Amino acid sequence: MLTIGDKGKKLLADAATDFANKALLPDREENDKFPFGPFFDQALETALELGFLHLALPESMEGMGPGITDLCVVCDRLCQVDASMAGILFTNSFAQRLLLAAGEAKTLEEAAGQDSARKVLLAAPVFNNPGEIRHLARAEKDNKNRWRLTGGVPYVVLGGVAARAVLPAAVEGSKGFGWYVVNANSPQIVKSATVFSLGLHACPAVDMTIDGTPATPLAGPEDGADLFRQVADAMQLVAGAMAVGLMKGSFREALDYSKKRRQGGKRIVEWSELTRILAEMSIHARMAEAALDRACQAADHGEHSWEHLAAAVSLTACSLACEATTDGIQVLGGVGYMKEYGQEKRFRDAKQIQALLGLAPMRRIKYLRRMLR
Amino acid sequence: MRPPPFEDMLVSLDASARIPAGMVSETREVMALGRRFAREVVRPRALELDARLHEDPDHLDWEFVKTANEWGLYSMWLPKFFGGGGYNFMSMAPFIEEVSSQCLAMANLIGVHYLGVGTLSASWNAQIMRRVFSEVAQGEKTGEPCLISLAITEPSAGTDAEEVDLMDRGEMSCRITRCDGGYKVNGTKIFISNGHLSTWHMTMGFEDLSRPSETAIMLAVKTGTPGFSFGRIERKMGQKACPASVLVFDDCFVPDELVALDHRQFSGLSRSHRQTTMQVIDYVVSTSRAGVGAFGAGAARGAYEEALAFASETEVDGTLLVNHEWAQCLLAEMYKNVSLARLTYMETNYANALYGFFRLMGSAPFFYSMKYAPRPLLDRLSGLFGSGWATRMFRQTHLENQLESEAHRTSGWASLCKFTATDLAVKNGHLALELMGQAGLRHDRRVEKHLRDAKLLQIYEGTNQLNRLNLFKCMAGADCGQAEPFCDCPAA
Numbered sequence: 001m002l003t004i005g006d007k008g009k010k011l012l013a014d015a016a017t018d019f020a021n022k023a024l025l026p027d028r029e030e031n032d033k034f035p036f037g038p039f040f041d042q043a044l045e046t047a048l049e050l051g052f053l054h055l056a057l058p059e060s061m062e063g064m065g066p067g068i069t070d071l072c073v074v075c076d077r078l079c080q081v082d083a084s085m086a087g088i089l090f091t092n093s094f095a096q097r098l099l100l101a102a103g104e105a106k107t108l109e110e111a112a113g114q115d116s117a118r119k120v121l122l123a124a125p126v127f128n129n130p131g132e133i134r135h136l137a138r139a140e141k142d143n144k145n146r147w148r149l150t151g152g153v154p155y156v157v158l159g160g161v162a163a164r165a166v167l168p169a170a171v172e173g174s175k176g177f178g179w180y181v182v183n184a185n186s187p188q189i190v191k192s193a194t195v196f197s198l199g200l201h202a203c204p205a206v207d208m209t210i211d212g213t214p215a216t217p218l219a220g221p222e223d224g225a226d227l228f229r230q231v232a233d234a235m236q237l238v239a240g241a242m243a244v245g246l247m248k249g250s251f252r253e254a255l256d257y258s259k260k261r262r263q264g265g266k267r268i269v270e271w272s273e274l275t276r277i278l279a280e281m282s283i284h285a286r287m288a289e290a291a292l293d294r295a296c297q298a299a300d301h302g303e304h305s306w307e308h309l310a311a312a313v314s315l316t317a318c319s320l321a322c323e324a325t326t327d328g329i330q331v332l333g334g335v336g337y338m339k340e341y342g343q344e345k346r347f348r349d350a351k352q353i354q355a356l357l358g359l360a361p362m363r364r365i366k367y368l369r370r371m372l373r
Numbered sequence: 374m375r376p377p378p379f380e381d382m383l384v385s386l387d388a389s390a391r392i393p394a395g396m397v398s399e400t401r402e403v404m405a406l407g408r409r410f411a412r413e414v415v416r417p418r419a420l421e422l423d424a425r426l427h428e429d430p431d432h433l434d435w436e437f438v439k440t441a442n443e444w445g446l447y448s449m450w451l452p453k454f455f456g457g458g459g460y461n462f463m464s465m466a467p468f469i470e471e472v473s474s475q476c477l478a479m480a481n482l483i484g485v486h487y488l489g490v491g492t493l494s495a496s497w498n499a500q501i502m503r504r505v506f507s508e509v510a511q512g513e514k515t516g517e518p519c520l521i522s523l524a525i526t527e528p529s530a531g532t533d534a535e536e537v538d539l540m541d542r543g544e545m546s547c548r549i550t551r552c553d554g555g556y557k558v559n560g561t562k563i564f565i566s567n568g569h570l571s572t573w574h575m576t577m578g579f580e581d582l583s584r585p586s587e588t589a590i591m592l593a594v595k596t597g598t599p600g601f602s603f604g605r606i607e608r609k610m611g612q613k614a615c616p617a618s619v620l621v622f623d624d625c626f627v628p629d630e631l632v633a634l635d636h637r638q639f640s641g642l643s644r645s646h647r648q649t650t651m652q653v654i655d656y657v658v659s660t661s662r663a664g665v666g667a668f669g670a671g672a673a674r675g676a677y678e679e680a681l682a683f684a685s686e687t688e689v690d691g692t693l694l695v696n697h698e699w700a701q702c703l704l705a706e707m708y709k710n711v712s713l714a715r716l717t718y719m720e721t722n723y724a725n726a727l728y729g730f731f732r733l734m735g736s737a738p739f740f741y742s743m744k745y746a747p748r749p750l751l752d753r754l755s756g757l758f759g760s761g762w763a764t765r766m767f768r769q770t771h772l773e774n775q776l777e778s779e780a781h782r783t784s785g786w787a788s789l790c791k792f793t794a795t796d797l798a799v800k801n802g803h804l805a806l807e808l809m810g811q812a813g814l815r816h817d818r819r820v821e822k823h824l825r826d827a828k829l830l831q832i833y834e835g836t837n838q839l840n841r842l843n844l845f846k847c848m849a850g851a852d853c854g855q856a857e858p859f860c861d862c863p864a865a
């Protein structure tokens with residue numbers, strides 16, 4: 001993300017880079033082994049201390065206010081090194097924004113005021129659009145008029161780590177879906193083992209099987225889809241920023257390697273086909289970054305139809321990141337495919353990030369349908 | 374510019390009249406076997422094995438190798454007169470596609486062995502072929518698998534090891550020194566697929582490191598030979614069950630009878646040592662790259678089949694995904710990718726049948742006499758086919774009689790196949806994940822594994838960049854007098 005001329009953002013960006021290099025980079029390969037290795041709690045605590053888990057909150061809750069750019073700046077910088085932590089920030093911010101948009105300040109304040117990262121964090125199923133799927137969980141009132149959730153919610157990101165989860169559920173007799181906050185450690189919730197996933201291993205998810213756990217409603221079935229759309233419109237920019245970060249990280253590692261590796265009697269960067277591939281990677285990263293910057297400005301200023309621009313930029317950045325990280329491995333040849341380098345992880349993470357907020361082809365179709373409305 | 378020759382353009386049409394009809398029914402039989410093996414052995418274990426290797430990357434899955442050995446898969450495509458099953462080599466690609474559609478790593482545990490077989494065969498050294506292949510066949514009887522690996526890549530030479538022009542400008546480091554009764558090998562080979570699981574390692578080294586293409590030597594090195602040892606196993610993103618090994622040679626003595634090809638053997642040939650090195654490399658890659666194409670077709674198909682199954686059972690916006698028009702078009706695109714990948718490996722195989730590796734074994738008289746000759750007679754012929762006479766006959770047929778244009782046609786098609794099919798495999802992995810969204814990210818839905826596994830296909834057997842350059846050299850730019858492959862203009 002471009003931070004030129006904005007001291008505050010520059011400071012934030014530098015803090016994120018510093019954190020990524022010191023707290024994430026040294027153990028990147030180790031952290032990526034989760035769940036077959038330990039979870040990076042220490043790094044998460046540092047992220048909390050640095051205020052990264054509060055970025056999406058209002059200033060009154062020690063956050064950065066309603067804008068999306070700050071969160072994008074941090075996620076871009078983190079993803080250049082290791083995208084899993086950015087995945088955590090994404091999920092937590094997505095859930096925080098749902099609570100904010102629904103006016104549920106009490107739960108939000110309670111969570112934000114906790115002193116350890118696991119207690120602050122909110123879980124949510126961020127890899128789909130709940131308006132598209134068939135819901136397996138339903139919300140209903142018990143005989144004391146309290147809401148309870150029952151059924152299954154797959155792929156709840158941070159579900160095994162966070163204290164609270166924000167979940168969508170169908171409601172008997174209505175077509176839509178509502179949003180509910182539950183205690184993620186409730187005895188009425190059975191969690192699967194960590195879902196073994198393509199990427200973002202240190203941003204883990206679980207499947208939840210729920211049997212009548214108490215739930216605080218955020219939105220009923222008439223408003224659930226609108227609430228999602230409102231939050232997803234801004235959060236898709238964060239997905240775009242993550243993609244941009246991955247592209248930049250992948251390019252940098254590819255360029256560094258190609259300046260050192262020799263084949264055919266010269267540094268491989270000098271073979272013009274490889275130069276072309278590197279150029280393509282750089283051009284796409286720069287273009288996505290500039291477009292993202294513009295889209296964030298538009299979002300923060302509430303410009304007319306900013307959400308269309310946000311969708312266009314996010315979708316493009318995510319698919320360019322998939323291409324760039326594929327090439328990012330290729331430039332390194334065999335070693336690019338190995339765990340010792342960051343490239344194979346970036347490739348997996350980019351593909352995982354493309355799945356945020358729903359099926360990418362459906363997001364494209366909806367982009368146009370919304371414009372036609 | 375002259376139009377492309379008929380022989381380059383329509384290889385399959387040319388081949389259809391010449392290929393023995395018996396090969397078709399045999400290939401049908403082999404494909405059915407591949408399907409059964411994939412269904413009964415591969416699919417049930419693919420996920421569990423991948424997860425296990427994620428946890429323990431040093432695990433060597435002897436269980437699978439032994440099962441494949443019991444099914445006869447390591448000798449199935451070896452000539453009958455060396456104790457093998459005698460199936461035509463062309464039928465291996467559809468078999469590989471079937472297995473790859475369920476798990477590329479397991480397909481490699483079988484297919485890479487034939488990369489070793491192909492390399493030894495490309496030396497056309499009948500004595501060593503007889504010795505090594507008989508051990509493979511024997512290993513199936515005793516239940517002790519005997520696999521062959523290929524060791525070319527070195528820490529400082531990956532792309533360079535695939536092409537003589539590059540090799541000579543690069544930094545080859547595996548040194549072979551003449552000594553009494555054989556050679557001594559010193560150096561390290563890296564990324565050797567199936568290394569730790571193999572008994573024999575077809576190893577390429579050089580007598581003079583400043584002139585590698587003119588001093589290349591191919592040796593058969595057996596596990597357990599003093600001075601030979603295994604180094605680490607790489608931590609890979611995918612194809613985890615197929616180990617990529619480091620092989621270390623430290624004054625490793627290889628006797629003359631295990632020298633598959635060196636300058637003394639080259640001396641009877643009319644091509645120079647350098648030209649023959651390239652011809653042998655072309656022989657190896659013309660079949661192995663078709664094999665990688667079959668891996669690609671399989672991976673593309675696996676991703677397609679999982680995506681189709683998902684779309685048939687999942688509702689999006691209240692309608693089954695498979696009934697969204699865009700999803701139908703996307704699935705059709707994926708189906709096309711599988712079919713195209715398959716067409717390229719078949720076309721390459723036809724080129725190999727007419728102009729390359731299979732020209733003798735795939736000819737009707739040879740094919741039928743081998744197919745129907747009684748086993749005891751073939752056993753008796755083993756001595757003849759494993760003799761110096763056979764080496765001369767094979768080399769006359771395959772090395773001497775092969776025209777430059779024929780070597781280019783097979784190598785060119787193999788490169789075209791390799792980068793096309795593998796790019797399509799990666800493409801289908803991407804498309805499947807896009808279609809499946811959240812579900813596709815899960816290991817238990819299989820497509821994420823297909824994508825991780827497929828990415829390797831763009832790298833080994835020459836990166837897809839090297840293969841584009843080779844296609845240019847062999848076919849696309851072959852008529853362009855001004856073109857100089859592998860030179861490139863210096864950066865301004």
Ligand SMILES: Cc1cc2nc3c(=O)[nH]c(=O)nc-3n(C[C@H](O)[C@H](O)[C@H](O)COP(=O)(O)OP(=O)(O)OC[C@H]3O[C@@H](n4cnc5c(N)ncnc54)[C@H](O)[C@@H]3O)c2cc1C
Nearest residue numbers: 263271330331333334525526531532564565566834836838
């Ligand atoms: C898992 C795995 C299994 C393998 N199995 C085997 C095996 O069984 N036996 C074996 O011998 N080898 C094996 N290999 C090695 C494989 O063939 C090499 O990795 C491959 O040839 C690329 O070499 P490299 O990795 O050294 O990349 P490099 O050659 O260093 O290439 C790095 C990048 O530079 C590009 N490049 C290099 N030279 C040029 C040029 N002249 N023009 C344009 N671009 C160029 C490449 O395309 C690539 O993008 C395996 C590799 C892997 C990763």
